[in-house]
Amino acid sequence: MAAAKQLPGPQDLSDDEREALEALLFSLADDEFVIAERYTEWQVRAPTIESDISVANIAQDELGHARLYYDLLEDFGYDEPDLIWERDADEWRHSTLCELPFEEGDWADYVVRSFLFDEAEYIRLQALEGSSYPRLADRIGKIMAEEKYHREHARSWLERLCEDDESRARMQDAVDRLMPHALTLFAPTDEDIEARIDDLGIRTENLLTMREEWLDEVVPRLESVGLHVEEAQLPEQYDVHHADFDMPDELGRDQSHTDAWFDLYDEFTKSYRELGRHEAAKIMKDPDDE
Amino acid sequence: MYTRTTGIKMQSIGGPIGKWLLTIVNGREMDIETVKERAGPREFSAKDDMPEEYRKAATRMIQFHANSEIMGAYLERPFIRQAPSLERKLAFSAKTQDELGHGQLLYRAAESLGVKTRDEMLDELANGEGKFLNCFHYPMESWVETPMIAFFVDGAAMRRQATLKNTSWEPYAHAMDKVCFEEGFHVKHGEAILHELMTGSKKEQEMTQEAFEKWWPRIIQFFGPTDKQSTHHGFASEVGLKQMSNDELRRAFLNSYVPKAEKYGLEIPDTPRITKNDDGTYEVNEDDLDWDEFFQIAKNEYEPGVGQIDGRKKAQEAVAWVRESMDKHEQTIYGGGESPQAAD
Numbered sequence: 048m049a050a051a052k053q054l055p056g057p058q059d060l061s062d063d064e065r066e067a068l069e070a071l072l073f074s075l076a077d078d079e080f081v082i083a084e085r086y087t088e089w090q091v092r093a094p095t096i097e098s099d100i101s102v103a104n105i106a107q108d109e110l111g112h113a114r115l116y117y118d119l120l121e122d123f124g125y126d127e128p129d130l131i132w133e134r135d136a137d138e139w140r141h142s143t144l145c146e147l148p149f150e151e152g153d154w155a156d157y158v159v160r161s162f163l164f165d166e167a168e169y170i171r172l173q174a175l176e177g178s179s180y181p182r183l184a185d186r187i188g189k190i191m192a193e194e195k196y197h198r199e200h201a202r203s204w205l206e207r208l209c210e211d212d213e214s215r216a217r218m219q220d221a222v223d224r225l226m227p228h229a230l231t232l233f234a235p236t237d238e239d240i241e242a243r244i245d246d247l248g249i250r251t252e253n254l255l256t257m258r259e260e261w262l263d264e265v266v267p268r269l270e271s272v273g274l275h276v277e278e279a280q281l282p283e284q285y286d287v288h289h290a291d292f293d294m295p296d297e298l299g300r301d302q303s304h305t306d307a308w309f310d311l312y313d314e315f316t317k318s319y320r321e322l323g324r325h326e327a328a329k330i331m332k333d334p335d336d337e
Numbered sequence: 338m339y340t341r342t343t344g345i346k347m348q349s350i351g352g353p354i355g356k357w358l359l360t361i362v363n364g365r366e367m368d369i370e371t372v373k374e375r376a377g378p379r380e381f382s383a384k385d386d387m388p389e390e391y392r393k394a395a396t397r398m399i400q401f402h403a404n405s406e407i408m409g410a411y412l413e414r415p416f417i418r419q420a421p422s423l424e425r426k427l428a429f430s431a432k433t434q435d436e437l438g439h440g441q442l443l444y445r446a447a448e449s450l451g452v453k454t455r456d457e458m459l460d461e462l463a464n465g466e467g468k469f470l471n472c473f474h475y476p477m478e479s480w481v482e483t484p485m486i487a488f489f490v491d492g493a494a495m496r497r498q499a500t501l502k503n504t505s506w507e508p509y510a511h512a513m514d515k516v517c518f519e520e521g522f523h524v525k526h527g528e529a530i531l532h533e534l535m536t537g538s539k540k541e542q543e544m545t546q547e548a549f550e551k552w553w554p555r556i557i558q559f560f561g562p563t564d565k566q567s568t569h570h571g572f573a574s575e576v577g578l579k580q581m582s583n584d585e586l587r588r589a590f591l592n593s594y595v596p597k598a599e600k601y602g603l604e605i606p607d608t609p610r611i612t613k614n615d616d617g618t619y620e621v622n623e624d625d626l627d628w629d630e631f632f633q634i635a636k637n638e639y640e641p642g643v644g645q646i647d648g649r650k651k652a653q654e655a656v657a658w659v660r661e662s663m664d665k666h667e668q669t670i671y672g673g674g675e676s677p678q679a680a681d
Contacts, residue, residue: 117423132422
């Protein structure tokens with residue numbers, strides 16, 4: 048693909064350009080925010096003190112990434128309450144993988160979820176490094192560095208928990224449950240807008256290509272540790288067969304969500320509502336000054 | 338690089354074998370009189386062959402401290418989710434993570450005494466035998482309660498911990514260097530939340546005052562009973578483990594925190610009665626505090642606290658399968674011998 052021309056700064060975008068950017072940024076920011084919300088649930092409940100500390104670390108990285116993406120949306124005149132605290136639950140665009148609840152103690156859920164997410168995240172970030180929107184492209188390097196570590200972490204847990212039959216069975220359950228939702232990471236917000244994101248060069252790979260790339264990465268890895276992916280065929284056959292994957296009813300990206308999301312939303316907005324807040328405290332430096 | 342222990346295998350140089358080796362090297366245990374004579378800041382470490390009485394007293398103290406870090410984090414964790422701003426959420430997650438890190442460090446310092454392994458101490462905590470700070474036995478329901486812990490309780494803890502930089506067990510003092518450094522940030526974080534609430538809407542201010550009234554007596558009891566009633570104080574002071582008495586610490590806390598509370602617009606409740614001395618220092622009327630409740634808590638028999646202990650136990654049991662799987666992994670790789678690494 049020929050390099051697209053650079054987009055101007057936030058104030059000089061056309062309506063179409065801005066709409067495309069917003070759809071992409073909301074998908075990115077909401078994914079990070081919501082998956083972090085689930086990760087923090089492991090704090091003070093992880094299997095060991097050491098794993099507790101690392102899941103906290105990863106959750107904070109993801110929250111930090113969400114912060115960077117939401118900050119880019121603030122360029123368009125939104126503030127944090129518009130973006131998080133007062134935005135209706137049915138306007139969020141994260142993949143349903145991020146929002147699903149898990150059973151107490153289901154560490155396999157954490158491992159599989161983060162594995163599926165981090166592999167996707169890595170591919171998605173590669174497609175943003177050369178984004179035509181400089182404000183976005185500039186932030187990818189920092190995020191990418193942290194995501195590389197997350198990917199290593201998830202891969203090593205995946206291998207370790209598949210060594211014995213009992214824990215591998217738990218891992219298989221998690222794969223069966225999470226895989227369809229992970230596919231929604233590559234679902235479109237809206238077909239037209241996704242095409243525009245690609246045409247404008249905001250992203251250098253389209254969703255379908257990224258999904259193929261992701262499947263080529265995750266399916267062989269899962270199979271190499273003795274896990275099975277329903278409906279998946281050998282890698283070279285994906286082109287033919289990927290359409291056979293069952294997608295869940297709720298895709299997330301198109302603002303449809305599972306019931307669990309609405310409960311989660313009520314929980315994390317509880318204090319904000321109880322206190323009758325209208326603003327959200329900023330206590331860190333602006334990302335542009337960091 | 339430090340070794341990350343799994344919590345599954347004993348890794349420290351303590352334990353019966355470590356102690357036996359030390360006895361070979363040193364010949365004999367230090368007697369109590371020598372310990373008392375030498376007791377000074379950071380005087381003793383694993384290279385000294387400390388008498389059992391010292392090792393047990395130090396273990397009790399450090400284990401209590403480590404348990405408190407874990408149970409404090411357990412109490413605060415719902416507020417990672419409930420934080421009303423993205424950056425506050427980040428800060429709360431980081432604070433909780435720090436507390437776990439302190440627990441990790443302190444259990445290691447306790448293990449170095451060779452009395453108990455970390456696993457044993459964590460088991461005791463789960464079984465309701467492990468003791469921890471009174472304040473962490475109470476439930477927390479609302480965001481307005483968070484500065485009661487993060488500002489007042491952590492501030493009180495800072496007082497005590499600062500003196501422990503001079504405790505006679507060197508690994509404990511060493512742990513305090515890092516703990517105090519990080520706690521400084523936690524107290525600032527708590528203070529900023531308090532400031533935000535007390536400059537917020539009238540409703541927020543009222544809710545915060547109400548929370549303060551509920552927590553204030555518990556916070557004062559943080560320092561424990563008066564020295565007359567404290568059972569372990571004498572020996573711990575004599576061997577340099579404890580640096581300041583309960584009474585001294587409580588007074589120092591009041592002197593600094595009564596003005597701070599007032600500065601933020603909080604009204605000090607009428608009970609317990611607090612009197613101001615001629616020299617401007619504060620004194621609390623101890624008889625106004627509920628010591629029955631305090632001692633019930635100290636025995637881990639206070640209902641809400643029992644709920645917290647059991648809740649944490651249940652969460653830990655639910656992930657026991659992961660620890661077992663990690664054990665099998667280590668046995669496969671290291672053939673059941675000593676293993677240097679585990680998943681984190």
